[in-house]
Amino acid sequence: MLRFIIKRVLAALLTLVAIDVITFVMFFAIPSSPAEANCGKNCTPETIARVNHYLGVDRPFMVQFAEFNRGIFLGRDVDGGRVLNGKPVIDHCHIPCLGYSFKTQEQVTDVIGRALPVTTSIVIGAAVLWLVTGVGLGVYSALHRGKFGDKFAIGVSLVGTSMPVYFFALLLLSIFVFSTGLLPYPQYTSIATNPAKWALALILPWIALTFVQAAGYARYSRSQMLETLSEDYIRTARAIGLPARTVHLRHALRAAITPVITLFGLDLGAFLGGVAITETIFGMHGMGWASVQAASDLNLPVIMATVLIASVFVVIMNVIVDVLYAFIDPRVKLS
Amino acid sequence: MTTQSTTAQPYLVVEDLKVRFTTEDGVVRAVDGVSFELPRGRTLGIVGESGSGKSVTSMAVMGLHARGKRTEIAGKILVNGKNIVTMTDEETRKMRGNDMAMVFQDPLSALHPFYTIGRQITTAYKVHHPRASKEDARKRAIEMLDRVGIPEPHRRVDQYPHEFSGGMRQRAMIAMALVNNPALLIADEPTTALDVTVQAQILDLLTDLQKEFNSAIIMITHDLGVISQIADEVLVMYAGRVAEHGSIEQVMRSAQHPYAWGLLESIPSLHGDPEEDLKPIKGNPPSLINVPSGCAFHPRCPYRMMNPGPCDLEVPQLLAISQPGHSVACHLPEDRRVAIYTNEVSEVGVAQ
Numbered sequence A: 001m002l003r004f005i006i007k008r009v010l011a012a013l014l015t016l017v018a019i020d021v022i023t024f025v026m027f028f029a030i031p032s033s034p035a036e037a038n039c040g041k042n043c044t045p046e047t048i049a050r051v052n053h054y055l056g057v058d059r060p061f062m063v064q065f066a067e068f069n070r071g072i073f074l075g076r077d078v079d080g081g082r083v084l085n086g087k088p089v090i091d092h093c094h095i096p097c098l099g100y101s102f103k104t105q106e107q108v109t110d111v112i113g114r115a116l117p118v119t120t121s122i123v124i125g126a127a128v129l130w131l132v133t134g135v136g137l138g139v140y141s142a143l144h145r146g147k148f149g150d151k152f153a154i155g156v157s158l159v160g161t162s163m164p165v166y167f168f169a170l171l172l173l174s175i176f177v178f179s180t181g182l183l184p185y186p187q188y189t190s191i192a193t194n195p196a197k198w199a200l201a202l203i204l205p206w207i208a209l210t211f212v213q214a215a216g217y218a219r220y221s222r223s224q225m226l227e228t229l230s231e232d233y234i235r236t237a238r239a240i241g242l243p244a245r246t247v248h249l250r251h252a253l254r255a256a257i258t259p260v261i262t263l264f265g266l267d268l269g270a271f272l273g274g275v276a277i278t279e280t281i282f283g284m285h286g287m288g289w290a291s292v293q294a295a296s297d298l299n300l301p302v303i304m305a306t307v308l309i310a311s312v313f314v315v316i317m318n319v320i321v322d323v324l325y326a327f328i329d330p331r332v333k334l335s
Numbered sequence B: 001m002t003t004q005s006t007t008a009q010p011y012l013v014v015e016d017l018k019v020r021f022t023t024e025d026g027v028v029r030a031v032d033g034v035s036f037e038l039p040r041g042r043t044l045g046i047v048g049e050s051g052s053g054k055s056v057t058s059m060a061v062m063g064l065h066a067r068g069k070r071t072e073i074a075g076k077i078l079v080n081g082k083n084i085v086t087m088t089d090e091e092t093r094k095m096r097g098n099d100m101a102m103v104f105q106d107p108l109s110a111l112h113p114f115y116t117i118g119r120q121i122t123t124a125y126k127v128h129h130p131r132a133s134k135e136d137a138r139k140r141a142i143e144m145l146d147r148v149g150i151p152e153p154h155r156r157v158d159q160y161p162h163e164f165s166g167g168m169r170q171r172a173m174i175a176m177a178l179v180n181n182p183a184l185l186i187a188d189e190p191t192t193a194l195d196v197t198v199q200a201q202i203l204d205l206l207t208d209l210q211k212e213f214n215s216a217i218i219m220i221t222h223d224l225g226v227i228s229q230i231a232d233e234v235l236v237m238y239a240g241r242v243a244e245h246g247s248i249e250q251v252m253r254s255a256q257h258p259y260a261w262g263l264l265e266s267i268p269s270l271h272g273d274p275e276e277d278l279k280p281i282k283g284n285p286p287s288l289i290n291v292p293s294g295c296a297f298h299p300r301c302p303y304r305m306m307n308p309g310p311c312d313l314e315v316p317q318l319l320a321i322s323q324p325g326h327s328v329a330c331h332l333p334e335d336r337r338v339a340i341y342t343n344e345v346s347e348v349g350v351a352q
Helices: A002-029 A034-038 A045-055 A061-074 A108-143 A148-162 A165-179 A195-229 A232-239 A244-272 A276-281 A287-297 A300-328 B054-061 B089-095 B117-128 B134-147 B166-178 B196-213 B224-230 B248-253 B258-265 B334-345
Strands: A076-084 A087-093 B012-023 B026-038 B043-047 B071-079 B100-103 B184-188 B216-221 B233-238 B241-247
Touching: A002 A061, A002 A300, A034 A045, A061 A076, A108 A148, A108 A195, A108 A244, A108 A276, A108 A287, A108 A300, A148 A195, A165 A195, A165 A276, A195 A244, A195 A276, A232 A244, A232 B100, A244 A300, A276 A287, A287 A300, B012 B054, B026 B054, B026 B071, B026 B233, B026 B241, B043 B054, B043 B224, B054 B071, B054 B184, B054 B216, B100 B166, B117 B134, B117 B166, B134 B166, B166 B196, B184 B196, B196 B216, B196 B224, B216 B224, B224 B248, B233 B248, B233 B258, B241 B248, B241 B258, B258 B334
Parallel strands: B043 B216, B043 B233, B100 B184, B184 B216
Antiparallel strands: A076 A087, B012 B026, B012 B071, B233 B241
């Protein structure tokens, strides 16, 4: 077991290193000039050169790469080219240093520190909701196959899977905020400051993500459940005289939920990196929003950071799902 | 045949059982008027091709068909005097696993892959013994595993089905079926998924257990070899109806129905000419939605009598013949059937 986990974690680390290299190459090798993009009307080649030096992008690629990664693990001092009282100002960037935002000059970790709680609040809340409603609906449908409830649930989930999240999100906003005023326009408040306000602001993003995601989960768990119900061991469970409820919830659900859990883990990993559309529509300044902003500003350090963090989530959730699978399914051998 | 006076009723009585499923393509007449009786301590073999209604019959006896608009069950199934057909689902559920139990064909897929063997057996025990403690149930599971010949049952009880071999799995399945001492055991092709040596062991085990618990066994199979080893009586089914019913001796040594001859002839013999081809029954089993008119076997029957009838016009009744306990549903006159059997069929190898 331990060996399996260690092996899996090592493989995950290797993946992260590869992602680090590839992202760095991608964003730094493409011909883009953040200096030009940000230097305004009266742009002279001297200004650009100065800004490029200030941003540190005039140095060789390998130096930048080594510097960046050293910063993550050791922190680094950055000479921003500023002079105060005749002395150059050296800024210390703390571990894990992801550089300075080209735009606001603050440490990227501060940008992330603001954005990450917003995204995790949206995603974890929505994930719990969509897992429960999706699986609940799917199991209900499977057990009432062909009846009205099943057809209704399948119809709703068809709408859910085919409706883009931005459309549904705008629909929610226009109904609950603009037309009826039942809810205020979402404004993120930290859960530590005011849990009630936190939840109030997140209701609409949760509903939006839940509707779209639960639809897929309902369809998937319905088909998994139907497949399981036709298995021989379900017939055996009935043949030994177990009540229908036990057969469905203990024996069928136990087997049907396994692949759903895998999907859930992977989805969660992907979503924690940022849900750009939902965040943008509801004015939530999370990871997705931050990366969209950074991309339009050519704010390379922030782009780098959001991509890296998103991939860390995906990789971690992959490891968790693998290990969890071994616990759920005794047939998976850990060696 | 059903002349009972004061004698105790057999444990299982099936009378004119009909099972129909409504599908999009039409009504499937899966079982169409089957009757038989089975006292405790006896084994009834049901033989027939796939789709002959043998599994549907056994599922009906277990009360396992989901009743509703699509499934129609008529007739009588008396288990220990109680009619399964008219019972509520809850009443049959309480009998399932307790009064009657079932062993399935493929033990790997019939056991839950995520639960240990022990847990599955204790579950089966505790459904019908709700007051039994965990330790008692576990002790009972180990005892049953030991009884069906699983070595080191204390260790094996905590293993998963995939850690068992095929034969061991089927033993565990039998242990699970017998954990509540059911008086009726239905074994649906229990040896089909096993290799021949293991097959014999499982059949021996079933025979031993039958002696010990005095249970009635229904053995469903398409393998006449298996039937001849274990059954006291044989029911040959074709297209949802009984073609022939008699003791094992009667059916194996003086079969009277052309379909039964076909089954006997398609068994390879150790004593026959190895160069000679087997004689398969020509054609395919009929669709149960459009069952052939008259005798359902007539399109495949080499001895059919037609133009004019009666084989394609009239459904032959299952009638007793001169030997007591032996009945056949065939329009051929009895002396003709005896003649055909002695001249053409008995020459061909039959499992001894």
